[in-house]
Amino acid sequence: MAGVRLRLYFVTSNMHKFREVQEMVAPHGIMLVHTPLHYPEVRAESCEEVAREAVRSLARVRGLKRPFIVEDSGLFIDALNGFPGTYSKWAYEKIGLKGILALMRGARARSARFVSSIGYYDGRRLRVFTGTVDGTIAKRIRGESGFAYDPLFIPKGYKFSFAENMTLKSTLSHRKRAVELMLKSILMK
Amino acid sequence: MAGVRLRLYFVTSNMHKFREVQEMVAPHGIMLVHTPLHYPEVRAESCEEVAREAVRSLARVRGLKRPFIVEDSGLFIDALNGFPGTYSKWAYEKIGLKGILALMRGARARSARFVSSIGYYDGRRLRVFTGTVDGTIAKRIRGESGFAYDPLFIPKGYKFSFAENMTLKSTLSHRKRAVELMLKSILMK
Numbered sequence: 001m002a003g004v005r006l007r008l009y010f011v012t013s014n015m016h017k018f019r020e021v022q023e024m025v026a027p028h029g030i031m032l033v034h035t036p037l038h039y040p041e042v043r044a045e046s047c048e049e050v051a052r053e054a055v056r057s058l059a060r061v062r063g064l065k066r067p068f069i070v071e072d073s074g075l076f077i078d079a080l081n082g083f084p085g086t087y088s089k090w091a092y093e094k095i096g097l098k099g100i101l102a103l104m105r106g107a108r109a110r111s112a113r114f115v116s117s118i119g120y121y122d123g124r125r126l127r128v129f130t131g132t133v134d135g136t137i138a139k140r141i142r143g144e145s146g147f148a149y150d151p152l153f154i155p156k157g158y159k160f161s162f163a164e165n166m167t168l169k170s171t172l173s174h175r176k177r178a179v180e181l182m183l184k185s186i187l188m189k
Numbered sequence: 190m191a192g193v194r195l196r197l198y199f200v201t202s203n204m205h206k207f208r209e210v211q212e213m214v215a216p217h218g219i220m221l222v223h224t225p226l227h228y229p230e231v232r233a234e235s236c237e238e239v240a241r242e243a244v245r246s247l248a249r250v251r252g253l254k255r256p257f258i259v260e261d262s263g264l265f266i267d268a269l270n271g272f273p274g275t276y277s278k279w280a281y282e283k284i285g286l287k288g289i290l291a292l293m294r295g296a297r298a299r300s301a302r303f304v305s306s307i308g309y310y311d312g313r314r315l316r317v318f319t320g321t322v323d324g325t326i327a328k329r330i331r332g333e334s335g336f337a338y339d340p341l342f343i344p345k346g347y348k349f350s351f352a353e354n355m356t357l358k359s360t361l362s363h364r365k366r367a368v369e370l371m372l373k374s375i376l377m378k
Contacts, residue, residue: 043230043279083283087276090232094272095292102291103284 005029009068011037011058016147017071023170024179028187035068037061047072048128050086051119055126067122069182073174075149077112077137079104092148097141100152110136114153116174118182127185131177194218198257200226200247205336206260212359213368217376224257226250236261237317239275240308244315256311258371262363264338266301266326268293281337286330289341299325303342305363307371316374320366
């Protein structure tokens with residue numbers, strides 16, 4: 001790892017996410033600091049809006065160091081009108097991967113999209129960086145690495161799910177793309 | 190209808206709900222006035238909390254006449270860990286009745302609960318009245334009256350769904366029970 005150029009505070013309660021992003025930013029001299037703070041999530045149709053509103057509410061929290069980021073992500077399945085979307089985590093806890101497979105039983109159109117929005121605030125400007133990856137929903141649970149919906153998501157052009165091939169996820173995931181957009185913006189200065 | 194004892198403003202965008210409640214309160218001399226105002230819904234595990242927060246946010250709206258009410262309701266299915274719960278409307282729009290049936294395919298334990306919470310504010314006190322009705326999830330779509338999940342819900346002790354027998358719904362529904370608790374409270378004075 002290169003010398004530390006920047007400390008970046010990541011507000012999240014999800015350690016999987018934290019470690020994923022940590023590995024992505026470390027080579028760029030960014031030390032990611034875990035900040036396990038709770039924040040309100042609004043009801044919205046897009047991850048971008050959820051991330052933006054989370055930053056707005058966290059910007060008012062005294063003592064929270066800057067720059068900080070939050071991340072909101074979701075799986076949007078076309079045949080289910082975008083379900084589970086911005087409620088992906090909640091739906092995962094309630095109905096799980098088996099629930100998604102039950103809803104998709106017999107569905108021919110299996111296209112879906114993973115979306116990740118990173119909200120960033122340095123005390124002056126609020127920015128949101130959004131990455132997406134297209135793919136399809138597998139017909140069974142595939143693989144054991146990754147987390148949440150990874151075992152059901154096969155990125156376009158590949159034959160493996162994100163949970164079967166972690167290199168795939170770390171190189172072309174929605175979260176990776178959002179992180180890249182953020183790096184481009186904050187390291188350019 | 191008896192003479193008008195009270196005008197009550199119902200903030201909702203759901204005309205089905207409005208008419209249901211209107212029929213319940215009219216015999217008690219309450220004129221329900223439809224107020225189609227949007228309000229933020231928080232992410233919460235209970236209808237009570239959603240209703241309470243909605244009232245708190247509406248209490249700050251200038252020009253909104255009082256007393257006013259809001260109503261939040263949901264279907265909580267035990268085999269699905271409470272899904273769709275406080276996101277019932279959203280899940281209905283995304284996956285519909287067929288989605289619920291797919292999730293419940295083969296499930297032996299079909300118990301569920303309809304919950305309705307009415308938030309009331311008269312300018313001084315905020316109160317929340319919650320009614321529930323126990324029942325089971327039908328194995329197919331049954332009946333055409335009512336709305337949302339009514340065709341899937343068979344109240345405990347009966348053989349018909351809420352959509353097959355509107356009298357059933359108007360006499361023993363979760364919403365009816367919440368309305369009764371509210372009437373008891375506001376008409377006692």
